[in-house]
Amino acid sequence: xxxxxxxxxxxxxxxxxxxxxxxxxxxxxxxxxxxxxxxxxxxxxxxxxxxxxxxxxxxxxxxxxxxxxxxxxxxxxxxxxxxxxxxxx
Numbered sequence: 558x559x560x561x562x563x564x565x566x567x568x569x570x571x572x573x574x575x576x577x578x579x580x581x582x583x584x585x586x587x588x589x590x591x592x593x594x595x596x597x598x599x600x601x602x603x604x605x606x607x608x609x610x611x612x613x614x615x616x617x618x619x620x621x622x623x624x625x626x627x628x629x630x631x632x633x634x635x636x637x638x639x640x641x642x643x644x645x646x
Contacts, residue, residue, distance in 0.1 A: 560591060572641070582627040583638045589620040590642045 560568075565588065569579055572587040596613045600606060624644075628635040639645070 560588065564591065572638070582623050582630075583634065586620055586623050586627070586638055587642060589616050589623070590644070592616055593620065 568587050568591055569584055572581075572583045573579070574581050574583060578584060593613065593616050596609060596616070600610060600613065603609070624635060624639070627638065
């Protein structure tokens, strides 16, 4: 379920706040969202894959914590990233 290098570079370029940014909350949230979408599609075909389901729940929790952190730092940035990745708050 790892991201290809090209996909990762595209996501980083799209959500980076400054040139060379790979660790901002926006980039991390976007990368996790892409992984979550891929894993959700996998679980639709393989409903009994409980190990992947556990990983999915872990990713969801991490993304939620990052969103809370970003909301605490800057609500405007948090709303922008939620709008870009089509998540409701």
